[in-house]
Amino acid sequence: MGRKPDAVAKPHFSGSVGAGASSPRAARKAPPSPVFLGTALFVLGFVSLFTGHVVTDADWSRIRSRWRSKQIRIYEPIDIWKSRYSSIYYGCSGRSVNFRSAVPENSSTGYLLIATSGGLNQQRIGITDAVVVAWILNATLVVPELDHHSFWKDDSDFSDIFDVDWFISYLSKDVTIVKRIPYEVMLSMDKLPWTMRAPRKSVPEFYIDEVLPILMRRRVLQLTKFDYRLTSELDEDLQKLRCRVNFHALRFTNSIRTLGQKLVRKLRLMSPRYVAVHLRFEPDMLAFSGCYYGGGEKERKELSEIRKRWDTLPELSAEDERSRGKCPLTPHEVGLMLRALGFGNDTNLYVASGEIYGGEETLRPLRELFPNFYTKEMLAGDDLKLFLPFSSRLAAIDFIVCDESDVFVTNNNGNMAKVLAGRRRYMGHKRTIRPNAKKLNVLFQRRKQMGWDTFSQKVQKVQRGLMGEPDDIRPKQDDFHEFPSACICLRKPGNVSVTT
Numbered sequence: 096m097g098r099k100p101d102a103v104a105k106p107h108f109s110g111s112v113g114a115g116a117s118s119p120r121a122a123r124k125a126p127p128s129p130v131f132l133g134t135a136l137f138v139l140g141f142v143s144l145f146t147g148h149v150v151t152d153a154d155w156s157r158i159r160s161r162w163r164s165k166q167i168r169i170y171e172p173i174d175i176w177k178s179r180y181s182s183i184y185y186g187c188s189g190r191s192v193n194f195r196s197a198v199p200e201n202s203s204t205g206y207l208l209i210a211t212s213g214g215l216n217q218q219r220i221g222i223t224d225a226v227v228v229a230w231i232l233n234a235t236l237v238v239p240e241l242d243h244h245s246f247w248k249d250d251s252d253f254s255d256i257f258d259v260d261w262f263i264s265y266l267s268k269d270v271t272i273v274k275r276i277p278y279e280v281m282l283s284m285d286k287l288p289w290t291m292r293a294p295r296k297s298v299p300e301f302y303i304d305e306v307l308p309i310l311m312r313r314r315v316l317q318l319t320k321f322d323y324r325l326t327s328e329l330d331e332d333l334q335k336l337r338c339r340v341n342f343h344a345l346r347f348t349n350s351i352r353t354l355g356q357k358l359v360r361k362l363r364l365m366s367p368r369y370v371a372v373h374l375r376f377e378p379d380m381l382a383f384s385g386c387y388y389g390g391g392e393k394e395r396k397e398l399s400e401i402r403k404r405w406d407t408l409p410e411l412s413a414e415d416e417r418s419r420g421k422c423p424l425t426p427h428e429v430g431l432m433l434r435a436l437g438f439g440n441d442t443n444l445y446v447a448s449g450e451i452y453g454g455e456e457t458l459r460p461l462r463e464l465f466p467n468f469y470t471k472e473m474l475a476g477d478d479l480k481l482f483l484p485f486s487s488r489l490a491a492i493d494f495i496v497c498d499e500s501d502v503f504v505t506n507n508n509g510n511m512a513k514v515l516a517g518r519r520r521y522m523g524h525k526r527t528i529r530p531n532a533k534k535l536n537v538l539f540q541r542r543k544q545m546g547w548d549t550f551s552q553k554v555q556k557v558q559r560g561l562m563g564e565p566d567d568i569r570p571k572q573d574d575f576h577e578f579p580s581a582c583i584c585l586r587k588p589g590n591v592s593v594t595t
């Protein structure tokens with residue numbers, strides 16, 4: 096089952112893509128009756144709401160059990176632009192009445208310093224969890240320090256990326272946050288702050304047993320390399336605190352938001368809807384994956400050269416990795432998947448990416464599938480100049496445009512993909528597509544052996560449950576930041592917007 100070396104470069108799909116537009120219709124042709132029943136009931140429920148008629152509890156539970164049943168999930172054709180069930184849910188992260196309020200600075204257990212780690216979104220997770228750890232410890236949190244030495248090298252400080260005053264005031268009921276350690280406290284310290292690193296995904300008891308005594312003895316303590324240092328499983332109140340931090344308190348600075356929104360406006364002026372694609376296709380990442388991406392001998396040589404940088408990497412079979420779904424989709428494959436799902440060639444595509452291995456040449460097949468192809472460089476022009484030396488600020492612009500998109504898709508499950516997926520669920524289940532790399536790969540390899548319509552139907556089938564619906568398939572060990580279920584509430588009957 097070898098992938099042909101020229102599979103990516105050759106535009107052999109251009110003849111058949113024109114037929115793509117007809118495929119969703121084909122898929123809709125013969126839906127089994129439960130679908131009609133469920134959908135009809137659902138629509139009826141809504142109509143009655145809009146006409147001021149409240150659905151009874153019995154109706155409601157019937158509607159819910161209908162659409163939740165496997166039958167419907169499997170056969171129901173979906174609207175590729177919008178989940179029709181999103182309005183039954185809303186993001187909920189309010190404090191419960193018993194949730195302990197912020198401990199004032201003068202009675203807190205000490206000052207917690209945090210040094211975050213990684214790129215923008217990994218740091219975002221670190222900051223979110225740092226607030227929760229400060230709450231657990233009754234500590235005063237000092238505004239976290241960003242990582243200036245990661246792969247993405249960026250000298251920006253917290254206040255260059257995030258609106259620091261908003262951050263402090265939004266969370267003031269939960270945790271006391273200060274910009275720096277007070278001068279008197281610094282003077283009274285006879286030693287440098289104690290520094291330690293928590294193990295990955297530590298439980299609250301770890302912080303209470305191992306960190307608190309030192310914090311109380313030394314008054315100031317620094318936790319380093321802080322990213323995924325708190326378990327995914329916490330009490331609901333603490334999960335909601337996570338959501339308040341991540342989805343509300345962490346707001347980008349005014350200048351970043353202004354430019355991000357400007358790009359969104361430009362896209363919306365051209366077309367009311369757009370798809371945002373986040374591509375990670377850096378040489379390092381590809382080399383690390385041990386996969387083969389169709390670039391022939393040149394690619395094999397270049398990637399294996401980069402691979403030598405890590406001396407502990409195991410020998411991997413590129414084909415095994417691919418069939419296990421471990422290889423990120425190429426830009427071309429992402430384009431094929433989107434066209435097969437039913438996005439027409441006139442769809443506006445915003446592409447967020449860093450360095451792409453092979454550059455323009457690698458992106459060309461995607462551009463051919465979606466000629467209305469935009470990047471922040473194309474949309475922002477000179478406005479981007481001030482941001483160019485700062486990778487995190489550039490990433491923040493992409494974050495905003497991807498977050499605002501109607502449909503978001505990535506070829507990876509990195510931190511940005513996870514954080515945005517979680518955020519989009521919270522913000523109303525905005526359509527978010529996770530490619531089923533394992534099964535799609537089989538289809539890509541057999542692409543030439545089937546007609547476009549068949550291919551398209553099969554792609555739609557393997558993508559079921561991975562389209563950002565409220566009842567999406569969840570991985571066994573899912574991460575709270577990607578599936579913030581404690582912060583997603585079901586509307587009560589009668590509480591679906593009746594403002595019309």
Ligand SMILES: *[C@@H]1O[C@H](CO)[C@@H](O)[C@H](O)[C@H]1NC(C)=O
Pocket residue numbers: 112113114440441466467
């Ligand atoms: C989309 O495809 C059709 C043919 O299927 C072609 O006529 C049209 O020019 C294409 N649109 C764009 C924007 O390329």
Ligand SMILES: *[C@@H]1O[C@H](CO)[C@@H](O)[C@H](O)[C@H]1NC(C)=O
Pocket residue numbers: 199201202
């Ligand atoms: C702590 O500070 C608050 C004001 O922030 C003040 O009202 C309170 O009296 C102080 N408590 C102590 C014990 O100093």
Ligand SMILES: *[C@@H]1O[C@H](CO)[C@@H](O)[C@H](O)[C@H]1NC(C)=O
Pocket residue numbers: 195204231232233303307
């Ligand atoms: C934090 O403060 C609350 C109330 O003042 C107390 O019940 C709790 O035990 C404290 N926790 C720690 C870790 O100090």
Ligand SMILES: *[C@@H]1O[C@H](CO)[C@@H](O)[C@H](O)[C@H]1NC(C)=O
Pocket residue numbers: 185586587590
């Ligand atoms: C109704 O929905 C809103 C969110 O749109 C929520 O804030 C509110 O608490 C809900 N009310 C009830 C009674 O569920």
